Amino acid sequence: MTVRGVRGATTVTCDEQGLVLDATEQLVKTMARENNLAAEDIVSVLISTTTDVQSAFPAKAVRSIVGWTYVPVMCMHEMDVAGGMPFCIRVLMHANTGKSQQEITHIYLNDAVKLRPDLAGQ
Template sequence: MMRGIRGAITVSADHPDEILKETKKLVLEMAKENDVEPDQVASVVISTTTDISSAFPAKAVRTIDNWTYVPVMCTHEMDVHGSMPLCIRVMMHANTEKSQQEINHIYMNEAVKLRPDLIKDSKVDI
């Protein structure tokens, strides 16, 4: 079964090093918390708010060991007035035996505010 695994993280500024570091941190945590290996990942779609433009977050994923051939694509999120700034969102499509309810969606930094209903206490990083 293929499942979608959601994740989001914020950065403090539109700085390439921070964008790459935080994206890598988020993707690794998403994979770890869902027992997903790179060969199980069909694709990863990453969106950023329009105030992030100094680096492609997909570059971070390609630098992770054994993730070189995972298809990754970046896009910008809708620019909705009042939405959370400096936010990177990830949708990972992975083959897993887990049910929808067993999937651990990961929200870090200020992004924990996006889906408090999905946050599990052990994964909160404020």
């Protein structure tokens, strides 16, 4: 087993608590499912949001997933770069896995697919 990083991102249409929490939960569950990861495999989850997302801590969504209560999660704001994608939630999940770096499936949902067109249809 090796610790690998799994990347993901999604967007919401506006800064509304329910949207932020739902989008985060969907993203994290998809990242885990597509990489065959259980909560016990997860070392930690780092979540960043653009500065226009302030209505909720996305970590709350991760901690609310059944079995994920004790997964270490931290939230922070992304750099505020001019022209950056608005209302964006990014996740870096560290996990123990037997997969090689090339076998990891990174997940980009909603408008965030524009962030990594090279990974589209991975």
